[in-house]
Amino acid sequence: MVAIEPLVLLVLALGPGVFWLWYFYHRDKYEPEPAALIVKVYLLGVLVTFPVAFVEGFVGLLIASPLIMGVIIAPIVEEYGKFTVVYRFVYRDAEFDEPMDGIVYAAAAALGLASLENVLYVLTAYVTSPTLAFETLAIRAIFSVPAHALFSSVWGYALGRAKFTAAERRPGIIFRGLALAMMLHGTFNLLLFLSDIVAYATVIFVLVLIPGLWILANRNIRIALRWQRRR
Structure with missing residues (x-):
């Protein structure tokens, strides 16, 4: 394959994150959030990647198991990092005024982290070969x-629900949403880890987990949008 300029590859690697940000932003069809605030949360998601990587690197010095790191530590640290961005910088903002906002801002923070992560994976693959870089780009863009x-x-929807629920119920709603997100993230990583060892892991990943994640997200979006329409 013909060599490609690193700057072009950088733009291509950022493309999936920007596309999915556009997708989730436009799912909020009744009262879209201010674009400037969405961009702010996205960029904060990019920035939170650095402390997340530091924590994961530090814990990695103590835990030698790639399986534990990938299936337990990374999901906990990454989801909590993304959650912190939304909870600290936008949850109390006046613009966060309906459950759907939790989903949109959570997606923005998540895609900020995912975008930088994607750049690192794609550029690292490019060092090996341009072909591997494009394969990595295509697979990661889809999955x-x-x-x-x-x-x-998942935790974004929980945040959105919690904000408009009785105060005493909020911690439980948020905790369950965050815990479920971490579990799903861990399951995703586990199936990827097992796909090189157990053939059916790939089948479960493609035919069960990925559709299940989309079904859950769309279900939460439908409920959140119904809440908007009842206002």
Whole structure:
């Protein structure tokens, strides 16, 4: 394959994150959020990648198992990092005024992290060969990049529900949403890990987990949009 300029590859690697950000932004069809705030949360998602990577790297010095790191530590640290962006910087904002907003802002933060992660994976693959870089780009654009938004949409929906629920119920709703997102993220990573070892892991990944994530996200979006229409 003909060599490609790194700058062009960088733009291509950012493309999936931007596309999925556009997709989730436009799912909020009744009262879209301010574009500037969406971009802010997306960029904060990019920035939170650095402390997330630091924590994962530090824990990795203590835990030698790639399986534990990928299936337990990474999902916990990454989902909590993305959650912190939304909870700290936008949850109390006046623009966060309906459950659907939680899904949109969660997706924005998640796709910020996923975009930088995607750039690193694609550029690393490019060092080996341009062909591998494009294969990595294609696979991650379909699976890994949107998956980050799908995981985080779970706790995003929980945040949206919690904000308009009695105060004493909020911590439980948020905790369950965050825990479920971490579990789904861990399951995703586990199936990827097992796909090189167990043949049916790939089948479960493609035919069960990925459709299930989309079904759950669309279900939450439908409920959130119905809430908007009843206002």
